[in-house]
Amino acid sequence: MTDEPKPDAKAEPKPETTAEPKKTMTKQQKKWLVAVVVVLILAGLGVAAWQLFGRDDKNKGLVSGNGRIEAVEIDVAAKIAGRIKDILVREGAFVTIGQVVAIMDTEVLEAQLREAKAQLQQAQSSVATARSQQTQRESEKSAAMALVRQREAELDNARKHSGRSSDLVSGGAISRQVADDDTAQLQSAAAAASSARAQVAAAEAAIATARTQIAGALSAVDAVQATVERIQADILDSALKSPRDGRVQYRVAQPREVVGAGGRVLSLVDLSDVYMTFFLPTAVAGRVALGTEVRLILDSAPQYVIPARVSFISDVAQFTPKTVETASEREKLMFRIRAQIPVELLRKHINQVKTGLPGMAYVRLDSAMQWPAHLQVKLPQ
Numbered sequence: 001m002t003d004e005p006k007p008d009a010k011a012e013p014k015p016e017t018t019a020e021p022k023k024t025m026t027k028q029q030k031k032w033l034v035a036v037v038v039v040l041i042l043a044g045l046g047v048a049a050w051q052l053f054g055r056d057d058k059n060k061g062l063v064s065g066n067g068r069i070e071a072v073e074i075d076v077a078a079k080i081a082g083r084i085k086d087i088l089v090r091e092g093a094f095v096t097i098g099q100v101v102a103i104m105d106t107e108v109l110e111a112q113l114r115e116a117k118a119q120l121q122q123a124q125s126s127v128a129t130a131r132s133q134q135t136q137r138e139s140e141k142s143a144a145m146a147l148v149r150q151r152e153a154e155l156d157n158a159r160k161h162s163g164r165s166s167d168l169v170s171g172g173a174i175s176r177q178v179a180d181d182d183t184a185q186l187q188s189a190a191a192a193a194s195s196a197r198a199q200v201a202a203a204e205a206a207i208a209t210a211r212t213q214i215a216g217a218l219s220a221v222d223a224v225q226a227t228v229e230r231i232q233a234d235i236l237d238s239a240l241k242s243p244r245d246g247r248v249q250y251r252v253a254q255p256r257e258v259v260g261a262g263g264r265v266l267s268l269v270d271l272s273d274v275y276m277t278f279f280l281p282t283a284v285a286g287r288v289a290l291g292t293e294v295r296l297i298l299d300s301a302p303q304y305v306i307p308a309r310v311s312f313i314s315d316v317a318q319f320t321p322k323t324v325e326t327a328s329e330r331e332k333l334m335f336r337i338r339a340q341i342p343v344e345l346l347r348k349h350i351n352q353v354k355t356g357l358p359g360m361a362y363v364r365l366d367s368a369m370q371w372p373a374h375l376q377v378k379l380p381q
Contacts, residue, residue, distance in 0.1 A: 061369050062362050065337070067278030069298070069357045071269040074244055075252075078104055079237045081260045084253055091250050094351060095242040095268065102265050104238035113231045120224040127217035134210035141203030148200055151193035158189035244270045245350060271353045275311065275340045278361040279318070285335035287365050288313060294339040295375045298359035305378045310363070311340035337361075349380065 078084075083105040095101055162183050168174040246268040253265050276296055280288065288310060296306040317333035339361050346353055362375055 065278035144199035312338035
């Protein structure tokens, strides 16, 4: 019995399989697939947006832009340099025109006022002294004129006596010596009369000097009086008052701080000059004129519709480069527009006016068109 050799397992042929090779997607195909999906999504969103907004023609004939309520800012500043004594209002407080909002320290001004008043009294005393001197000089003039009349009378008498003496000497009634004495007396009387007239002229010059001194003293009084009034005005201006009805936006300085002349203490917003600033594209802005009606709706109060009118249109486009060459770039041009809220409406609701509130501005391009129902004016009671 012989053993048969075992066949080698390695030599056995393996059955052949005919499986198909797997197909793999290339990177390029994946990119195209993603692009198609994105396009489909965008198309779906566009269709949805058109269905939601495209068919809504309630704003037909209108153009809108979002904006923010703004107001004119006013600074309450110190007229002259000094120390802030107290600030009477807080940020956010409503103030009325003429209300005292801050007080400056006036100790230095009050000392200057006392000094100026003392100088005023001194100047007034100088006026009284000058007038007294004028009266004295006028009295001296009166006395000098009386003396002139006396001397002229003596001169006239001496002239007559000398004439008679000359006649008597010719007739031998009196001696030549007596006649010479009478002539000397005449000359003495003439000299005395001339001296009296000179005294009158001196008195008149003294009177003119006194009048000049009075005028100078009165000018000094006016100058010092003006200084007193200026210091008093500075003291009054040390009580800083609100120039308009408005709201305190913020404090620029604090009590006991020193500020220079014109230094800001408070910043206010003028609630009688309130507007919304918004932007419109070039094609639309060119059709908007000053005075065009506008309707404002605030995000915080969408139930109200506020009337306004266009009060400003920028003459320069924004948000674009300085050099615009293509039509697509011209479409990016935006013009700043301001819609002013009527002053009487602001005054009626002055306590409810606030700045910084965002909202929408609607402009009616055709003035003959009626405002739609949802943009009819509706204000709080």
